[in-house]
Amino acid sequence: MNVCVVGLQWGDEGKGKVVDILAEKNNIVVRYGGGANAGHTVVIGSEKFALHLLPSGSVRPQTVCVIANGVVVDPEILIGEIDGLAKRGISLDGRLLISESAHVVLDYHKAEDGFREASLGDNKIGTTVRGIGPCYSDKVGRSYAVRMTDLLNLDGLKEKLENIVNYKNKVFAALYNAEPIKASEIFEKCKIYSQRLSKYICNTTEYLHEQVEAGKNILFEGAQGALLDLDHGTFPFVTSSNASSLGVGPGCGVPVQMIDKFIGVVKAYTTRVGAGPFPSELNNEIGQFIRDKGREYGTTTGRPRRCGWFDAMVVKYAAKIGGINEIAMMHLDTLAGLDEVKICTGYTIDGKEVKMFPSNIDKLAKVKCTYETIKGFGQEITEVDSYEKLPLEAKRYLKAVEDAVGLPVKIIGVGPSRKQTIFRK
Numbered sequence: 001m002n003v004c005v006v007g008l009q010w011g012d013e014g015k016g017k018v019v020d021i022l023a024e025k026n027n028i029v030v031r032y033g034g035g036a037n038a039g040h041t042v043v044i045g046s047e048k049f050a051l052h053l054l055p056s057g058s059v060r061p062q063t064v065c066v067i068a069n070g071v072v073v074d075p076e077i078l079i080g081e082i083d084g085l086a087k088r089g090i091s092l093d094g095r096l097l098i099s100e101s102a103h104v105v106l107d108y109h110k111a112e113d114g115f116r117e118a119s120l121g122d123n124k125i126g127t128t129v130r131g132i133g134p135c136y137s138d139k140v141g142r143s144y145a146v147r148m149t150d151l152l153n154l155d156g157l158k159e160k161l162e163n164i165v166n167y168k169n170k171v172f173a174a175l176y177n178a179e180p181i182k183a184s185e186i187f188e189k190c191k192i193y194s195q196r197l198s199k200y201i202c203n204t205t206e207y208l209h210e211q212v213e214a215g216k217n218i219l220f221e222g223a224q225g226a227l228l229d230l231d232h233g234t235f236p237f238v239t240s241s242n243a244s245s246l247g248v249g250p251g252c253g254v255p256v257q258m259i260d261k262f263i264g265v266v267k268a269y270t271t272r273v274g275a276g277p278f279p280s281e282l283n284n285e286i287g288q289f290i291r292d293k294g295r296e297y298g299t300t301t302g303r304p305r306r307c308g309w310f311d312a313m314v315v316k317y318a319a320k321i322g323g324i325n326e327i328a329m330m331h332l333d334t335l336a337g338l339d340e341v342k343i344c345t346g347y348t349i350d351g352k353e354v355k356m357f358p359s360n361i362d363k364l365a366k367v368k369c370t371y372e373t374i375k376g377f378g379q380e381i382t383e384v385d386s387y388e389k390l391p392l393e394a395k396r397y398l399k400a401v402e403d404a405v406g407l408p409v410k411i412i413g414v415g416p417s418r419k420q421t422i423f424r425k
Helices: 013-026 075-087 107-125 132-140 148-152 155-176 183-200 204-213 245-252 284-294 312-324 392-403
Strands: 005-007 026-029 040-044 046-050 064-067 096-099 217-223 261-267 270-272 306-308 326-330 339-349 352-354 368-375 409-413 420-425
Touching: 005 013, 013 040, 013 217, 013 261, 013 326, 013 352, 013 409, 026 409, 046 075, 046 132, 046 183, 075 183, 075 306, 096 183, 107 132, 107 183, 148 155, 155 183, 204 217, 204 245, 245 312, 261 312, 284 339, 312 339, 312 392, 326 392, 339 392, 368 392, 392 409
Parallel strands: 005 217, 005 261, 026 064, 026 217, 064 096, 261 326, 326 409
Antiparallel strands: 040 046, 270 306, 339 352, 339 368, 409 420
16 A cells, blocks of 8 residues: 655644654655755654654665655755664665655755845745755756756766856855855765765656555655645745645656555644744743643754644645545644643634635734634543543544544554554554
């Protein structure tokens, strides 16, 4: 069976844990979009793994890991992750494949990202300043793009970098009065990247189709969340790729018809990082309670996340556009201890009911939430190992979410580790 796992909120839903667990029964895990701005956390026993480019299944030694063409690859970060796993006894030799068509994030992308954000002043988008947006811009612009395949032809890459850096320096000087970047320094880094990564670079689309035809089980891993999707998210406060399941086809070359199940991952509440409207946000002691108990600080940046009640309008919209079949809810344990919990079940704008989540931020900024209030559950649930053993109030909360979203909650997270996961039949 081929399965796609995506986030249905603004990212940070807990996809890493879900992918890691499901990877046990899958031969291959494919990362199909985003860049090192993603942060996926996997907890195994007392060990914690924070991954940014490698698929979350990489911590399982039998799993083949594919970084597909839709990903923008920062070689420095990727090499650091490969070495970091090796130091902990996990080798990727013979089981990591990187698409020759994936684009490369280089120093001038990161510089440009910082210049752009600084120039926006109070209107910052809130990027991670990892060079992701500028790299995707170069990909679309075509003329000044570097792909992983270029690392296999250093002579050609040297000439290409001289042309690109010459152009970038003119732009940076004119717009930001910036000091020039040296193409030679970037090329020297690329020589190291080539030496370290060449053995992994190949045609991953061809490989994946061969594996589909061979009947292998493939797990497709999304990055960020559906509300950060470039086309269908809360633009412009989004990422630079299709972060929903709609990105899987162009992101790896495998059509959606070949995927048997789409699992949407959510938190038992809602969070987001960066600017932009957030209808169910809690700017009070309850929001801080959720932030502290849920350890809501970014894996990539360390930034505190904005927290709010579970927004069924957000999830229902993301599930609809993504063809989601079932829900995996993480962080249910975070809500333990609250006297009552709420679910946003509807929106109104200027007193009129809204039928679908408005991705237009001007409309979203005017939204008023309609809430359903449910009695909270006082006892901790981190040791609960079956649905039947959950408190009655927790079961009622899950049922209310299912009713509001219109999909079954099949996987429940009650803590960060693998074993703190409940599967419903």
